[in-house]
Amino acid sequence: MVGIECLVLGAGQEVGKSCVIVSFGGKRIMFDCGMHMGYLDQRRYPDFSRIPDSSDFTKSLTCIIITHFHLDHIGALPYFTEVCGYDGPIYMTYPTKALAPLMLEDYRKVMVDRRGEEEQFTSEHIATCLKKVTAVDLKQSIKVDDDLEIRAYYAGHVIGAAMFYAKVKDSALVYTGDYNMTPDRHLGAASIDKFLHLDLVITESTYATTVRDSKYAREREFLKVVHECVGKGGKVLIPTFALGRAQELCILLDDYWERMNLKDIPIYFSAGLTLQANMYYKMLIGWTSQKIKDSYATRNAFDFKHVRSFERSMLNAPGPCVLFATPGMISGGFSLEVFKQWAPSEMNLVTLPGYCVAGTIGHKLISGKATKIKIDRETEVDVRCKIHQLSFSPHTDSKGIMDLVKFLSPKHVILVHGEKPKMATLKGKISSELGIKCYDPANNDVVHIPSSQYVKVDASEAFVHKCINPNPKHFESKADNDSDMDPKDTASLPMKEIEYKRVAEGILVMDKTKRPKAVHQNELLAMLGVEEHRIEFA
């Protein structure tokens, strides 16, 4: 099979259940195995039956690569391995392997305990599934087999998030997963090597058309509204999921509390889950931003000074406080319980992320000025509290996507994980501005892409010799390794790295029985075992 074939099983012209099956060079890789939070029927999982030879996934797939622990990237994995029976290799970074079970277990509980649904997979499924995972380090070259090599690159977004490079023989591609081109409070910006000679980049496009301004202005705004609220004695509810945003906001608040001397006002975490998650973050500090990493010995940034755990009895205790409560988007559970108590008071504040899935209370709150919200048949809540919508996101904006694509300069781009009309705009921009062929397939579409190929030939010393840099000591070093971790609010990709290039000429001798050999013209006669015949004019 020549070329690269991409079957988009999920996140095609939508956000949710990321899953792309890429076949090339005789190998077949599944990138991400996510679930869709918006569906409860069979649409929640990718349609695995479309994978070729779906009777035996272990045989059909060479490996699975998971980019990060968000459920829309890993949510279907236990189902796929434990129920569908895939038993081959699975790769993800150390943090993803460590934190994924927390996410999956939390989701399973919400599904079963709270919605009373039939469970798709059990706790044991999660445990046995994750046992099969090979954890990888950033930039580690992994030989999946003799032909397939993969490598993870820092993606920002959440702790452990990685873009993956995959190479089979002469074809290579990058699947980005979700990434962030600007560093945030706890994570660095995405960082990848130049000159990967890529045939294809499959990139997320959540913010395909948005261009964001400075992150610090947005952070300041958040801190201001929180401070205003607690300053007047109000309570702040921050509904979040246990991992990711919770840690970022916590670092932000803990730091602010220290600077503004607000230690009399408690910051709470609702469930043990987030505190437990902090244990993981402490060991995984090497995967955070350079600034946080550097301070590990004196004070681990995840040893929050002002944060303590919350008891249910404190719900109606007087006085101001800040509370992180799970789940995010107020989709049920404890955050909903707190919301019911606190929403009726205009002194209080609820902060919500920029994006909430339809059907959640969070979605209702950010989509209009709701004054009354129906929780269920019996309950209706008066919403008098302030609502603050966070405007920072762990995804790259469109400028970041363009920067990355330009930097990698692949031959083709496929957009996934975005909204259809915006993706179309970005697609046009990539092909017109960068001159790179771009596709935005829908779910279950297949995209065929030609791939570069090389013919292996031998080359004689003399053929190569004339092209070797005559001054071997002179070379451009790679740009500063850690530039990607700069706390600056800008995208940062190592820009300087030259490639050694020289024009070589000679003669290729092709023998039917041997590998072709390139020789210098002066070597040809000897190689053929002939003598030169000179033509002279008298």
Added chain:
Amino acid sequence: MQLVSLSISLLIFVFILYMCLEVSSGEFVNTLQTLLSKGNGFHFPPCYILELCGFNVLLECPVDLSALKIFSPIPSHSYQCTDVEDSVSLASNNPSSDEREHKRRKVEKKSLEAKDLICAEPWFKMVTNLHLWDLSFIDMVIISSPMGMLGLPFLTRNKNFSAKIYATEVTTRLGQLMMEDLVSMNMEFKQFYGPEESELPEWLKWNELELLPIELKNILMGEDGATLGAWQSLYSTADVKDCINKCQTLKYAEEACYNDTLSIKAFSSGLEIGASNWIINAPRKNITYLSSSIFESAHAMSFDYNSLHGNDLILFSDFSTLSSIIGASNDANVSGSSQDSQSTATGALRNDLENKDSLISSDDSSEEMDKIAFIGSCAIDSVRQGGSVVIPFGRIGIVLLLLEQISMFLESSNIEVPIFMISTVAEEILAYTNIVPEWLCKQRQENLYSGDALFGHVELLKRKCLHLFPAIHSIEFLKTWQEPCIVFAPHWCLRLGPVVHLLRRWCGDPNSLLVLEQEVDAVLALLPFKPVVLKVLQCSFLSGIKIQKIQSVLDMLRPKLVLFPQDLRVNLPTPSPSSYTVRHYSENETLHITSLKKDFEVNLATDLAFQLRPTMLKQENLAIARVKGNLILHHGKFMLDPVRELVESSTNQRSMKWGPLDPNLLLQALQEKGLNGSFHQEASKVSMILIDDPNKASIEIHAMRTVIRADDESLASLLFEAVKSVLNGI
């Protein structure tokens, strides 16, 4: 260009190397390998220079810290004041002839005394042969372990040194902490002795050297004075910082590339956290640099041998079995009240001969854990009897394991005794080891997955069972201090650091215990503390591949050529079954290794391949085509891509013809051009074709030469075309 192995002295070698540099700059002919030092055990790894593709690569840059023993530890208040005065006077004035005489008599005396040790700020001994090198010749440095980098600032502080340094992230960090610790321990001497007055300290001058007892002289000068130049005053904090800034740190198996020609990758060796073996790839070469490796460790990630598979050449640099041949006595000794009578402890630990088929048996690890447990139980015995325990280990991994073991024993035996760790970098080392799960053994990684701390010390610190102090001078320390206690404190040479003060305090206590690594020469190390009454336990730890496994490791890695230490030759039990060649190397000897592959491998882009216009050769089963492209060297691999630039660069290609000319074919070709020629056989090897119309012309055909005679220029070129068309050529 087949070169045979040469054994030559260092000077000749350096000379040859100059020549090779001349010859081979840019020309990939040979690999040269030189062992500069075989080192000595865990703390002093071997050191090499490789010349690869015209680049000089230094492998490791350690310091011989055991040589510090020739110095006297810092005098204490309890120490005899006269000694101090003696040494001060020595340093400042020329000793009177009486004193010299007195000293000379001392030299002749049989046994060494504490007074014989050099009273001065210690200098550090680098790899002996490294200082003979012009540092500007080194292009690249590869460091495999924290121990292997302790001498790096000596190089980086030299302005001639500009090589690129590669080490794993973890090695660099731990190495930095170890270097910083050395600097701060040395500070105590600096403060005591004051700044050095001259470039060359008093003790390094000839008249002082000759007064030294032979044991010390040997360490200082080597047998022929060769090591004299290896001594250096210690670097500063700024030197360390500068050195670290010059290191390019690598992740696990991250590919780094030097000048696009040498591509390197590090894989865990299991020796210590962050310690690595290397794969070095270059055009026509792939080399495995195999340093001391441990198959199963209870702290570091194990020896990743699978990733080293399939390289042509293995540089085997694990000398660990050397010390086990020489010192093949008991692995653990507890000496009684006097260090002279060493008695074997009950439960002494021995290296078992084991089944050599199984490379990774858990035996190695459990054996090591037995030793840890044994030390732990000895420590418990001591504190039970009211004695304290001091453990000046240099092995970070072993210290971490001992911390876990001892605290567990203390708890299970209900003994409440504090554990101290006194070092300027203790806090950082403990914090750091808990954030590098990627370089830890499988069990520790499981801790990460279950959300538990990677090492027990996290919990110990939290429960305040373990106290960390940078030094013993603080009030905070004195408030917490309580005896008996268990103390981890550097330095294992017993000349630097807090251990000196602790030993002075406890060396007279028969219930106290000092635990040393086997590599430490206990007699000399304890000399300044005499009379020594406290118990001394010495224990050896696995420091590399066991003898029985070497063969299987090599077999499994399937090399074509193995460079193996001459000193270990006896350890390679069965000569290799001709699957690979073994060449032996010794200190200061250069091996020339001819490339195993003659040709380079080049990846030819398919679009360039489609542009080729092959010519079938008439007789042979061959086709040839001119090829021109951009030759790209990327990560040690060549690619030939189409030249896309519109501007055609000038070409050096010329047309070539070969083989004999067939006159009949030429006549035919002429006919096709409308020319009639007549054939005449001249001399035996010369024939002639004559043409009359349109003008007179002749073609003289020799075996390998054809001469065209024609006055008419257009006719001449017509004839030329015809001749060309019937010859093989391009």
